[in-house]
Amino acid sequence: MGAHHGAHPKAVPFSAFSDDRVTLLAADPNFDSTRLSLYSGVPLQRILDRAGVGPIKGVTLIGRDQYVVYLPAELVANPQVIIASERAGKPLTPYRGGPLKLMFPPELQMHLSAYCWYVDTVIPDYDDSPRVTVRLGGKTKQYTLPDLDALGPEKRSLFLSIPLGYRWDFPQLNQPSRVTAVSLETLFAGENLAGKQVTLTPFSGRPMILPVEPLLACEVMLVYRINDESIHPALGGPFSIYFPVMACGDLKGIAPETASLFFLHEISVD
Secondary structure, eight states, X not given: OOGGGOSOOXXXXXXGGGGGOEEEEEOOTTSSOXXXXXXXXXXXXXXXXXXXXXXXXXXXXXXXXXXEEEEEHHHHTOTTOEEEEEETTEEOOGGGTOSSXXXXXXXXXXXXXXOXXXXXXXXXXXXXXXXXXXXXXXXXXEEEHHHHHTTOXXXXXXXXXXXXXXXXXXXXXOSSEEXXXXXXXXXXXXXXXXXXXXXXXXXXXXXXXXXXXXXHHTTOEEEEEETTEXXXXXXXXXXXXXXXXXXXXXXXXXXXXXXXXXXEEEEEEX
């Protein structure tokens, strides 16, 4: 993704990088040991190069658990910042953060929170013309930011959740934040949704399947700007869903613990 490089997801099989593999002698700070191990993987910059990504300001990495790490371009360019797939000649297990894990050379002295596990998605810069897909009543529509603006969004001051993660040199989010959002009820206007379910699918992480009625009754919102700026993926964007769990008891037991679903890609009702 990225406006200057074509705002389209691109799947790159890790096996395609067999000729680009390097080794790194490093310790993993997430474990109670300072012992060095030999890791094998592919430089992050090489992955971007092979994917056709040009000059960037930074990169967001997202794990399958929706943990995020944001790194500036100068750090990404270090050939020893790698996506590792092996430790001591064996595949990285989920216990060790595998099958793919972001690793750093010891001399960088990176904080343990920077070691992104289960790496699933890499986003150079961010897409400044994002779209969210809504499938409803046999019809499909993609909404851009101007499309959502045309629906008469609300601006609210909210304590907004963002994904856990490491955000190097990234502006801090002031709380409460001024958000721009439209209710799901607005997106579903004119449709009879009694007894139906909605699937909220992120581009990284697991989808959620929820009953429609409490989402409409509790004014669950599609959020697409924070403090009048597009939502960077390092903050859970470009789109996220906000669940007002403190204000609406109907959401008890069905809303996520964060009160937000991050990285929203598609909303589907059936």
